[in-house]
Amino acid sequence: MRQLVIFILRFYQKFISPLKGQTCRFYPTCSEYSIQALKKYGFFRGSYKSLVRILKCHPFHPGGHDPV
Numbered sequence: 001m002r003q004l005v006i007f008i009l010r011f012y013q014k015f016i017s018p019l020k021g022q023t024c025r026f027y028p029t030c031s032e033y034s035i036q037a038l039k040k041y042g043f044f045r046g047s048y049k050s051l052v053r054i055l056k057c058h059p060f061h062p063g064g065h066d067p068v
Contacts, residue, residue, distance in 0.1 A: 002043045025063030036068040
């Protein structure tokens, strides 16, 4: 399951993300953060951490460096 989600995220990074330009307010980007979290914590905990990170992506959060 984890490998499938990572494959989907890599597809997004390669084909969809370049179309929308540089818009991420975090480093690493949310998709790269999700891949790192899935590799480090597994499917369930990594998915949870990814969801929390994506929910932080709004105009009132300063962004910046946020490692896994």
